[in-house]
Amino acid sequence: MAATGLRTRGAAPRGSYWTIRRRDNLVGYLMAAPQLIGMVLFVLMPLGLVFWYSLHEWNVLAGTFEFAGGENYRKLVADPSLRSVLGATVLFSIGLVVLNLTFALALAVLLNQRLRGTTIFRTVFFSPVVVSLVAWTVTWQFLLQSNGGINGLLAAVGMTGPNWLRGESTAMVSVVVVQVLKNVGLNMVLFLSALQSVPRQLYEAAELDGAGAWTRFRRITLPLISPTVLLTSIITVVGSLQVFAQIAVLTQGGPGTSTTVLVYYLYQQAFQFHHLGYGATLSVLLFAIVAALTFLQWRMRRKWVFHES
Incomplete structure (x- = not known):
């Protein structure tokens, strides 16, 4: 038949390099190229450069850049301040993660109820997330001073408050609370979205079987929102290890080194003391x-997410 000699419309000629499959692959590569280029330029290359800098001693003031081998890593192991810095980092991270996730989940459970005014409260608790971090921190710096607003409220009821940001026992607590109040709304919204996806029929069936509120929460709610718990825990843990602005504005790592977390110590070594090679080594430690x-x-x-097997 004459039709058999006709070429299919849109098909590449026989023997052509640009086949349909190759054209489709090229389109896919072009679509993914911006993301890949961004990852190479802003993730992989900086990581490689940081590791390279950690093998050198770079003095910006003297204009020297000398290969030091593993000297910075030996200095890291022998650093007498590192133990207290890591201790402050662990304390800050544990306090932030526990309080943030607990408070966010409690708020989400309360705001998931069919009550009047819940939309207003959702907005109130989420609004700090979109507020400028520096503005939020500076505001709390004034509130937590010895003559600030918090102590003014305590004085109104006959109590004397401490200098929250200068006390050994209160500085870390203050920083943690400020950070929790800043970001708890984000996890609250994530938990709230997960709670609203739990089928109501499961709760109704559990109530008919005589299950109490705590049993329903433990046996139904937590397992079904466990993927969101995993997501929020990862986000919160990583965020807790990268906190810098709050420490820099509120306490500058003090009193002493009680609030000097790893990121702030890195900043001090690299940009205050101009030990850029050692600062890069601390960056490698933080990344690890x-x-x-x-x-x-x-x-x-797989052990605590319900949908994983």
């Missing part, structure tokens, strides 16, 4: 800690 904790949480998902 974040990567290890994220990997550990991801591996543990």
Whole structure:
């Protein structure tokens, strides 16, 4: 038949390099190229450069850049301040993660009820998330001073408050609370979205079987929102290890080194003391800690995430 000699419309000629499959692959590569280029330029290259800088001693003031090998890593192991810095980092991260997730989940459960005014409260608790971080922190710096607004409220009821940001026992607590209030709304919204996806029929069936509120929460709510718990825990843990502006504005790492977390110590070494090579080494340590904790949480998902097998 004459039709058999006709070429299919849109098909590449026989022997042509640009076949349909190759054209489709090219389109896919072009679509993914911006993301890949961004990852190479802003993730992989900086990581490589930080590791390279950690092998050198870079003095910006003297204009020297000398290869030091593993000297910065030996200095890291022998650093007498590192133990207290890591201790403050662990204390801050545990306090932030526990309070943030607990408070966010409690708020989400309360605001998931069919009550009047819940929309207003959702807006109130989420609004700090969109407020400028520096503006939020500076405001709390004034509130937490010895003659600030918090102590003014305590004085109104006959109590004397401490200097919250200068006390050994109150500085870390103050920083943690300020950070929790700033970001708890984000996790609250994530939890609220997860709670609204839980079928109501499960709660009704559990009530008919005589299950109490705590049993329903433990046996139904937590298992079904466990993927969101995993997501929020990873986000919160990583965020807790990267906190800098709050420490810099509120306490500058003090009193002493009680609030000097790893990121702020890195900043001090690299940009205040101009030990850029050692600062890069601390960056490598921070990256290793974040990567290890994220990997550990991801591996543990099979044990406590309901949808994983």
